[in-house]
Amino acid sequence: MHLSKIIRNVSIMTLAVLTLTACGNKAKDSSTASTEGNGKVTVETTGFPIVKDKLKLTLMAPNVGEAEWKDMSVLQDYAKKTNVNFKFNTPPQSDFGTKLNLAFASQDLPDIIFAAGKDNLTAANEVTYGSQGLLVPLEKLIPKYAPNFNKLMKEDPSIKKSITAPDGHIYSLPMIQRGANSAWYLGPLWYNGEWLQKLGVKELPKTADEFYDLLKRFKTEDPNGNGKADEIPLSDVKLDTTRPWLMSIFGLLSNDVQNDGDKVFYTPISNQYKAYLTYMHKLYAEGLLDKDTFSQSNDQKKAKGSADRLGVFQDYYSYFTTGRSTTEAINDPMWQPLTSSVSKKAVVPLNPRISRGNFSITKENPSPAASLRWVDYFYTEAGDFYLTKGPAGKIWVNAKNKEGKNVKVYASGVNADNVEDKRAKMTPAYGLTLPELSGTENTNYMIRSSADAPAIDDFTKFVNQETKEKIDPYGKVPFPLIYLKKSEQNSIDATANDLKTYVTQSEAKFITGVTPLSDWDKYVKTIEGMNVKQYVKVYQAAYDRWKAAK
Template sequence: MKKHKIIYGCATLLACLTLAACGGGGSKNSSGEDKSIEVTKKGFPIVDKKLKMSLMAPGSGKNWSKMETLIDYAKKTNIDFSYTTPPLTDFPTKLNLAFASGDISDVIFGAGSQNLTRAQEVDYGSQGIIIPLEDLIPEYAPNLNKLLEERPDIRKSITAPDGHIYSLPMISDGDIASWPIGPLWYKGEWLKNLGVTELPKTIDDFYKLLVRFRDEDPNRNGKKDEIPLTEAKLEVIKTWLMPAFGIFNGGIQVKDGKVSYSLTSPEYKEFLTFMHKLYAEKLLDPEVYSQADEQKKAKGQSDRIGLFPDYYSFFTTGEVAKEAVKDPMFQPLSKTGEDIITPISPQIQTGAFAITKNNKSPKAALRWVDYFYTKEGFEFLNQGPAGALWEWQTNDKGEKVRVFTDRVKDQEPEEARSAISPDYGITTPGRNITLPSIKEKPNDPEKTPFERFVKSETDKKIKPYGKVPFPIAYLTKAEQDRVNESAAEAKLYNEEMEAKFITGVEPLSNWDKYIETLNKMNIKEYTKVYQEVYDRWAKE
C-alpha cells in the first residue's frame, strides 16, 4: 500500500530549491539532558521507567494522541509523547514562533526541509537550540548508522558544513520515490470520448488537446463547463511544464557544472508567454490563483476538469483506485517531442527529525526514531499495528498475509490510514520503501492493478527523463548571510510577478523591468553563492 507522502504548496522539490528562507531567532541555552536516564542500546523497551517527551509536527487534522500506531509504539518503547500538530499550512509560522520564544518541543518530527530548512538547521544548531547527532548515531541509531555506512551519499547530504548532523532524513527507495512532486493526471474518460489514443509529446500538440477539452464537450453533458487544466496555485503545473521550455527547476539549477537562476532566463519568459496564452483562452482555470484544493477536488468530482494534479488521480475525481487505472499520467513535453527532461527527487529529504536542547534524553529519542530505518519499523509506522488497519489472514497457499479490517469497508484505505498513522502527507523519518500491499481478500495478487499501473507510468514517463536540479547541499552561516535578504525578497517578488504575467495584470512587455528589479535584489550574488556551494559539494 502506498502512502500519501507528497505535499503540495511549498513542500516540493521545486519550492525547496527555489530560494532559501531566512533563519530564525532564539537564544543559545545549555542542553536539558538528564544523564541519569538509562537508555537500552537494543530491543524494547527503550527505557525502563516511563519517559515523557513533547513532539511538534505538521498535522493533517487527525488527533495524534488517538492514533493506534503511536499508542502501540508508546507501550513498546515506554516513551510517551505529547503532540503539538498545527495544520501543515500554519506549521512554518508556528515552528518559527516556538524557536523564537524558546518554548520548543523536545522533538521536531516530519517537518521536512521546506519547513525546517537547512539554513535553520545551521542557524539554530550554531546557537545550541538544535543539537548535533553525529556522535550519538553509531551507538543509539545503529540501523541508521548502517545505512550511512552503506550509502556515503546520504551522510554527505545530511551533514552541515561545520561537520554536524542536525536532522535525520527520510530516505525514499520505493516505486515512486523519483517523484519530485505529485503528478498531473489526464481524465481518461475525456480522452476516450475524444478518440485520443496517444498523449501529446510536444507543446503544440498539448495546446491542441487542451483546446479540444474546452470545445468538444468531452464530459458529454451538453454544457460548455469543461476546464481543461486546473490547480490550486501553480506549483505542480510549473514543475511538469517548465521542462518543456528547457527549465528543470523554478530557481537554482545546475547544468554541466554551471549554476544558473532560471527565473530570469529567456526560457522562463517563453514559459510565462505560453501560460498567459492558456489563461487568456480559458484553457487554464481562471480560478487557479484563488481556489483552494477543496474547490479543485469539487470540480474533479463534478467531471469538469481534464488535466489536474494530485498524488493519485482518484483523490481529485472521487473514484476508487481500481477505476483510476484509466486516468493516464501526464507525458512530459518538449518543443520537438525529443530531448525531454523532467526534474526528479534526490530521494533524500532533510529535516525529518530533529532533537532540541529541551530534550531530557536525546539518546532515548534517537533510539525511538531509529526503528523506522528498518523494513519492519517503517512498515509499522506506515501501516500501524495488527488489528487497526489490517489483520493477519491465511491465503490458499498457507501464507500469512495482511488483509484490511472491517474499519476500511466504508472508506478509502488511505483515509482510514490517515487516522491510524502519522506517516501521511508529511516527511516522516525512516527508510520509505515499497511495502507489500494490504489486501482486500487473502488471495488477491501481491500488487493491486492500480499499484502496477502507477509503477508502469512512473517507469515510462518520469524515470527515463529525470534529472536532479540541484544536489542536497548546506550553506555555511556566512554564505547564508550573503543570500538571506535577497532570497526572501526575490522569492516574494517573483511569485507576485509570475501571477501577474500569467493573468495579464502585468504585460510581458515589462519583462526587462522585472529583470532589472531582480538584479537590484542581488540575484547575481545569490547565484554566485550557489555556484560556490555546488563546487564545494562536487569536490567532497
C-alpha cells in the same frame, strides 16, 4: 499534498519482529544497555523496550487535523513497546512554522521536533540553531543508537552528504524515500481518461504544440458529455503543483537556481523561462488554463474534478481529484514530458529521495540516545510498515492463503478506497513527511484485498509502469540538497525572499496579461538589481562544495 504518505499496500510477515531487535533480530541482553547522562537514563541499544523505566518526553509536530496525536493508536501502541511516552504539542499544520519559530525565539523548546519538514525546519534553521547550541549534533550518537539509519547512510553516501551542515554536524534526520513513487518530484499531472476515450485520443501529446491542441479539444468538443461548455482543460492552485511539470517543457526544473552540468544559473531570467510564460499566457488567454488558477483553493479545484470538469490536473493519484475508484483511475494516464522549440530533449524534475528536517533533538532533551533509538526503528521496512499501517487489527489482519502462508489482508470494513481515511485517524504518517524509510516495495509488507489476491494490486502495477515509462527515463534533480554557510546565508537572506516574492507575483501577472510580455526586459533588469548575481555566486560555491564532499 507535497510528498504525502499515500496508499502503500502491504503483505506477509507479522509484526512479531517488534519483539526482536530493530537492527538485527538478536535477543536483547543486559550487556546491550548503555547509561547516559551520569546514570540518569539507561538506554538499551537493541530490542524493546528502549528504557526500563518509563521516560516522558515532549514532542512538537504539525497536525493535519484528522485526529489528536495522543489518540492515535500507533503512537499509543509504540509507547507501550518502547516505554517512551510523549506529551504532544501539535499546532495546526498551517500555523506550525510560526509556532516553531516562536519556540526557538523564546527557547521554550520541546525535547523533539518531529515531522517539521524542510519548509519549517529549513536548512538555514539547522545551521543557525545548531551553531547556537539549541539543536543537538547527532553524528556521534547515530552509529550506536541509530544503527538502522547508519546502515542506510553507508549504503547510500549521498544521504550523509545531503544532511551534514557546513560545520560537519548532523542536526536533523530526513525521510528516506524508496520505491517507484520516490522518483516523483511531487504528485504527477494526470489526464482525464474518460475524456480521452470520448474524443478517441489514441496517443498522448509529446510536444508543447500537441498538448495545446488537445487542450483546445477538451474545451470545445464537450468531452464530459453534458451539453454545456463547462470543461476546464487545465487547472491548478497558483500553479504551485503544475509549475515544475509545465516548466520542464522548456528545459527548466525549478523557478529558482538550477545546475546545468556544473554551472548554476537563475532560471526566472532565462530565455526558456520567457518561453514558458509566453506559452502559459496563451493557454490562459484562450481559456485553456483555469481562470480561477490564481484565486481558488485546493478544495475548489477538487470540486471541479469531482464534477468531471477537469481535463488535466495534478494530484498524488488521479482519483483523489476525480473521486473515482482505483479501478476507474487506471484509465487516467499520467502526463508524459513534452518537448518544445527551446527544449528538444524531454526532461522532468526528479526527487532527490531525501526530505530533510524531520527529526531533531533539542538541548532540553534529557536522553538524546533514547530519542534516537525511538525513531531508528522507522528506518527499517518493518518499522515503516508499523508506523504507516499500525499494529494488527486496525486496518489489517493476518490470514492464511491457499498455500498455508501467513499474509496480511484488509481488516473488516477496510479496502483500498477507504484505507487512507482509516489511516488518518491512527497514525501521524498522513499528509506529513516523517523520519522513516518510506515506500519500499518489499512484497512482505503489502496488504492484500484477500488472502489469495496478488501482493501488488492492479492500480499499483499501473502507477509503477507509468512512472517507469514517463518519469524515470527523463528525470533530473533540479539542484542538490546543499547547506549554506552562515555568512553565505546572511549575504542573500533579503535577496532570497525578495526574489521569490517578485518572481511569483510577476509570473501571475505575465500569465494573466496584467503585465504584458513586452515588459520582459524591464522585469529582467529589476531582478538584476536585486543582488541576483551574489545569489547565484553563493549557490555556485555551495554546489562546488557539495560536489567535492566525500
